[in-house]
Amino acid sequence: MTRAQPGNHDDSHAVLQRIAGYRGAPPPGACPVRDVLDRVGQKWTLLILAGLETGPARFSALQRAVGDISKRMLTQTLRQLERDGLISREVFPTKPPSVEYALTPLGRSALAPIAALMDWAETHHDRIRDARAAYDAAEG
Amino acid sequence: MTRAQPGNHDDSHAVLQRIAGYRGAPPPGACPVRDVLDRVGQKWTLLILAGLETGPARFSALQRAVGDISKRMLTQTLRQLERDGLISREVFPTKPPSVEYALTPLGRSALAPIAALMDWAETHHDRIRDARAAYDAAEG
DNA sequence: CTGAATCCGACTTGATACTG
DNA sequence: CAGTATCAAGTCGGATTCAG
Numbered sequence: 279m280t281r282a283q284p285g286n287h288d289d290s291h292a293v294l295q296r297i298a299g300y301r302g303a304p305p306p307g308a309c310p311v312r313d314v315l316d317r318v319g320q321k322w323t324l325l326i327l328a329g330l331e332t333g334p335a336r337f338s339a340l341q342r343a344v345g346d347i348s349k350r351m352l353t354q355t356l357r358q359l360e361r362d363g364l365i366s367r368e369v370f371p372t373k374p375p376s377v378e379y380a381l382t383p384l385g386r387s388a389l390a391p392i393a394a395l396m397d398w399a400e401t402h403h404d405r406i407r408d409a410r411a412a413y414d415a416a417e418g
Numbered sequence: 419m420t421r422a423q424p425g426n427h428d429d430s431h432a433v434l435q436r437i438a439g440y441r442g443a444p445p446p447g448a449c450p451v452r453d454v455l456d457r458v459g460q461k462w463t464l465l466i467l468a469g470l471e472t473g474p475a476r477f478s479a480l481q482r483a484v485g486d487i488s489k490r491m492l493t494q495t496l497r498q499l500e501r502d503g504l505i506s507r508e509v510f511p512t513k514p515p516s517v518e519y520a521l522t523p524l525g526r527s528a529l530a531p532i533a534a535l536m537d538w539a540e541t542h543h544d545r546i547r548d549a550r551a552a553y554d555a556a557e558g
Numbered sequence: 559c560t561g562a563a564t565c566c567g568a569c570t571t572g573a574t575a576c577t578g
Numbered sequence: 579c580a581g582t583a584t585c586a587a588g589t590c591g592g593a594t595t596c597a598g
Binding site for chain 2: 320391
């Protein structure tokens, strides 16, 4: 594939530059980058994707896996991800109804770049912490 | 070190799984991943980083480059990025005061994983658009 | 069990006006 | 030029309650 290797500096620049062209473009959907990044930045999106990574899960199982998410937010985030085609939703008409969520191939393909970003975060978070401490000490 | 290769599927999983351990951990700074992702998800962060990518820029130049950002938000985002050590701020005591912002090495190192994510977004945004159209048509 | 609906507080963003 | 201060509006998220 011709996709940029995440570690490739030159390609990174080319991609970064591209978003500049979207400035001042209000219509939603005009900037897929903004679109995806906004979703990634949402509080629960990553936790849910992580929770589905090992396999399909039901609503309650997911809620337990994520931890302190409310049903409201779980439902909402799940809907968004489903709408974006990142996860699938299957209803089983059992006596107590159960619903199973699972990553789609598209959803699974998103894990790699997301993991890259999280990896960067883990690698550099101590440096960031230091920078914050220094900044706060200076102007706190 | 043993950092995951962003494109490596197996390692991606390992990294993803790691965030599950942070569930239910309220204290800020406890989860560097959440921390960084939240910042990335903010509306203007990426545009500003992109604007600084080609080199240092002054406040107004940056505002023009980004587009429709208000001074308030520009200042705020700039401060956060400075605090995190991703950008530097230098004041020149000229007659009309001027301030120049620039990416630090740390900030520059963040561009690669961010670009990887944006690359994914661009590669798959048509698929996402289709999924949304289908979803909206079905339950609109 | 899986959600939908409602209420409400907290945080985010923007517009505007003012300062050094 | 480069901000700061203030206010208004919108959004996000949680708790609670109700329904299929």
